[in-house]
Amino acid sequence: MFKRMRSDIQAVFDNDPAARSRFEVIFTYSGLHAIWSHRMAHYFYRHRWFTIARVISQVSRFFTGIEIHPGAKIGNRLFIDHGMGVVIGETCEIGDDVVIYQGVTLGGSGKEKGKRHPTIGNNVVIGSGAKVLGSFKIEDQCNIGANSVVLKEIPFNSTVVGIPGKIVRQGGKRLDRLSHQMPDPVVDAMGLLQREIEGLQLEIEGLKQQLQGVPFSKE
Numbered sequence: 001m002f003k004r005m006r007s008d009i010q011a012v013f014d015n016d017p018a019a020r021s022r023f024e025v026i027f028t029y030s031g032l033h034a035i036w037s038h039r040m041a042h043y044f045y046r047h048r049w050f051t052i053a054r055v056i057s058q059v060s061r062f063f064t065g066i067e068i069h070p071g072a073k074i075g076n077r078l079f080i081d082h083g084m085g086v087v088i089g090e091t092c093e094i095g096d097d098v099v100i101y102q103g104v105t106l107g108g109s110g111k112e113k114g115k116r117h118p119t120i121g122n123n124v125v126i127g128s129g130a131k132v133l134g135s136f137k138i139e140d141q142c143n144i145g146a147n148s149v150v151l152k153e154i155p156f157n158s159t160v161v162g163i164p165g166k167i168v169r170q171g172g173k174r175l176d177r178l179s180h181q182m183p184d185p186v187v188d189a190m191g192l193l194q195r196e197i198e199g200l201q202l203e204i205e206g207l208k209q210q211l212q213g214v215p216f217s218k219e
Helices: 002-015 022-028 030-046 050-064 185-211
Strands: 079-081 099-101 105-107 131-133 158-161 166-170
Touching (some): 002 030, 002 079, 022 030
Parallel strands (some): 079 099, 105 131
Antiparallel strands (some): 158 166
């Protein structure tokens, strides 16, 4: 237990350049407090003391602003930075060396039973305000951009941004945002609007020239 606590503290120093001392980290980092409280709550949850587990998680939520369901499975060295508003669902599974920033939701997409929350691989970074909703896996070495909404599985070593989340980098290589494999309806709509605006401007110029008695050419 103490070995795991030491690794949790070290994860803070590895990921937060503002961390100055172990005393400061132990007594002032709410993300660390939430993780330690969850480990206690998860113990009771596994032994079917569900009410006690929920009471511990709710007390932790009150003091830290971070809500982790007692049933969630969390790996080693999770770091929750500025964790206010973080929500982690019951059937969520988180791997090792994961970094989660404030406002992140690892939740479900409906009222389905069974596994309904995401599985997060190892060495994943989830940016501020990101929402990962549904029962699928974020593979290892992925980065989820701030405020992204991820609704489907993300392959190994990918970077995801946008609403809904789109893969913009995979295996260290940038992807073409307008390729057939990853259509962008927003960009398509903007292009259509631009073409219509250009057509309207052309018609207006033609009407102006006709009113002035000048022959109009569409060239």
